[in-house]
Amino acid sequence: MIPRELIATAEVPGGDEPLRLIRRGSEYSIMLGANELMNSRLSGSEEAMSTLAAARIAGVSAPRVLIGGLGMGFTLRTALQAFGARASIEVAELVPEIVDWARGPMAHLHAGTLENPRVSIHVGDVGGLIRSSAGRFDAILLDVDNGPDGLSREGNDALYTAQGLQQARAALRPGGVLAVWSSGPDPRFTSGLRKASFAVEEEIVRARRTGGGARHTIWLAQRR
Template sequence: MIPWELVDSSPVPGGSETLYLYRRDTEFSIRVDGCELMNSRVHGSEDALAECVCARFAKHPSSKVLVGGLGMGFTAAAALQNLGSQAQVVVAELVPAVVAWNRGPLGHLAGYPLTDSRITVQECDVALILQAEQQMYDAVMLDVDNGPDGLTRSDNNWLYGWPGLKATYTALKPAGILAVWSASPDPAFSKRLFQTGFSVKEVTVRARGQKGGSRHMIWLAQK
């Protein structure tokens, strides 16, 4: 078997965790302290995160969406594929190295989405954007961790608690949608969404899309 090769590593700003980028032949993996966060061969549910949301805005050419977490670029690429020619996609990525990886060794995986003129990348915590905006976005898509529990960074818990959900609710336009990716269900999070004022739909998707794989959860919460 071909061994994994360490390509690069980077500390997570504001925390003690470290992200590692590995390659094995044509396969890539991003891990945090031994736990795999994402793999280039398994991105069906990341694609679905954007497809579930952005297809609703395909007839609105000037839609504006916020993507929290760049990852390997699959969610951003799927958003672009389902949005109009005048859409704006803002990607917030906390770790500058992840942006560099997507412009370099990972770029080809999702078709170099960062070269699309509709995308703007902000190297910052998505929480800062949510706290600063009011009725700005048609949709907010969050894929910043393995779900509502902060694995990569404990500060991510803010996003999924009352303060973060209220900030997101405020940042969305009327009837805007919050979509959240998770590796597993979380009934308590579903309840918080509902109590914040969202109408909530839970969608189960497969890690490898039509090829199957693990079951992941996407919350679609409409303002």
């Protein structure tokens, strides 16, 4: 049996428990307590979020994209392809060590995406960036927690409130799309998106790119 090895830890601002980067053979995972937040074998739903969001704004020739949460880089890597060669992508990551891990022990997973000239990294709260970016983005992709029911820190909950959704809507250009990843469905959040004057679609996608694994939910909310 291949043992698990603790590679590094990181404190989450405003969180109660540290993140742990674990390696098991060639497989990496990021843990919060007993919860596995992400695994290097399970990239299907994060990749799907990028491709589904890009399809909703396919007519935009040079989109500006904001990704909330760097993670293991699956969303970013796919976004660079899906949004086209003229897209500019900003990634907001709250935990500085996750950026360090992307350039260190998990550099092979990120495959040089952080050095792409179309990518900029903002170390800080994506909520603050959204609030200061009126009419700036064509797409906002949020994968900062387990979904609208925050797990890693209570501060993430503000993104999914009525006020947070209005702020996201204001940061989008007309026709722009807000994509939100979740480990499962949440009818109240769907209703909240509609109340915030978004046109809402829900997509159920599998955790594995081959089509297996857990079923995750992605909301695609387009600014009317």
